Amino acid sequence: MTVTELSPTRAYKVTGPRVLRSEWAKFWSLRSSWITLGVAVVLLILFGAIASYTYSSDAPASGGPGGPGSSSGDSTAVSLALTGVTFASLAVGVLGVLLSAGEYSTGMIRSTLTAVPRRLPVLWSKAAVIGPIALVLTSIGALAAFLLGTPGLDGEKIALSLGDDGVLRSLAGAGVYLGMVALFGVALGTLIRSSAGAIASLVGILLILPGLASLLPDSLYDTINPYFPGNAGQAVYALQQSSGSLSPGTGLAVFAGWVALALAGAAYRLSKTDA
Template sequence: MPTLTHRRADKSQNLSAAPEPGTAVPPTKYKVTGIRVLRSEWGKFWSLRSSWITLGVAVFLLVLFGTVAAYTYSSDGAAPGGPPGGSSSDSDAVSLALTGVSLAQLAIGVLGVLLAAGEYSTGMIRSTLAAVPRRLPVLFSKAAVIGPVALVLTTVGALAAFQLGVPGLDDEKISLSLSDDGVLRSLLGAGVYLGLVAVFGVALGMLLRSSAGAIAALVGILLILPGLASLLPDSWYDTLNPYFPSNAGSAVYALHDSSDSLSPGTGLAVFVGWVALTLALAAYRLRKADA
């Protein structure tokens, strides 16, 4: 049993170890790690109303246009959502279900741009880089947050569009089921492509540091560039056209190979190359230029 003397001695030791009133207590030091930066970017992403709205719009466009295209399909008319002058004979159940990809890619890409360039517009980037002096984890964490989220949600949207459109094609020759060869791969490929588009938007936003400029670049690269390429000589156009970002990306989710397009695997490799190149340029500028 401790005696009264021992208790008084222990109490005096505790009092002597306690800091004196008015003495500054040193702050706890937290190490900046990749996981902590990733958690920070995850929190910022979901705290923005634009994230919820834009993701919802992208999925809605996928489901709406895919379903409407299936129910308005006619084997005697033009293919809904197809190229101008295109025939319905060029369509299949998967291409109809993925009619909304061209619009969904803009929504997803713009979201990626806003996630990156939006901090430059508000000046928040200075606080972010002050907290993460090495800088590059910020870029890679933004890409790691939005890429998988966009992939999962747009894949769900593509699957929903296909399944909802199946009853509308019951009596048509192009009708397919999810178990048919290549169908699931194409629908998953659409999600992979849109996930990469989101990362592409982040890279453009970090590279150009302007929301308006990066969105204009995104639209120009994905939609306008292939059209402008038709002004090239035919031999150049035939050679270069499959390697433009959006054309390479569309090969990823195409059900059938075409003579004038890349295979799904090659298309994925080419589009990943475009995204990686843009990320590398954004990383270089982030390291070398001031915020």
């Protein structure tokens, strides 16, 4: 009697938790995951701290959640701390794209889908891995940027503390927004199946689309502008609701709707077309 006969090969069933563990291991085994997440957090902290320490009530603000061109009177300690959110969003969005579209570039997706024939658990597991990781790490980065920048605003009228109304909600909102941007990147990568094309689409949708829409008639632009993904996302972490923008709760719902729509499109293509 052979050893094989004594110890027959066990057949392992493909389950959701096992697919999730596989995607978790795959995510952390990639050097790009560590680098891109580190870049996102560093950008958040660095730009936020620099904006706070270089703030002058007499100088125009460089942007922040209020958007480029905001006056210094629109700035708050929170908006300065979150100056790096736009740059961090590109980093986590690109990471989401690479996590999904990267497998199509290398051909690894064929092995993945052979191991998981039902396909959709792969997409959900990728989203379940990157979303919470991006949310937690960027929330920590936003909090660190605020705390590091607080001494630089000592004595300024815009100075705030963590206990002030809306501060923690805004900092947490930045993390929630960036976590959803990572999910958006995963969806676009799966839908487009090209890293370059998905990254270009991500940048275009979040940053360029609102600018192009300004060419529309003013009445139409004012109506639809708050509902663009990037603008709705900014409302999630804005400390104060500006004129013409959505409330944080509405902005969260709108941006989550865009992400859900992209994930639905990605799921349909993944389940209906060959890799």
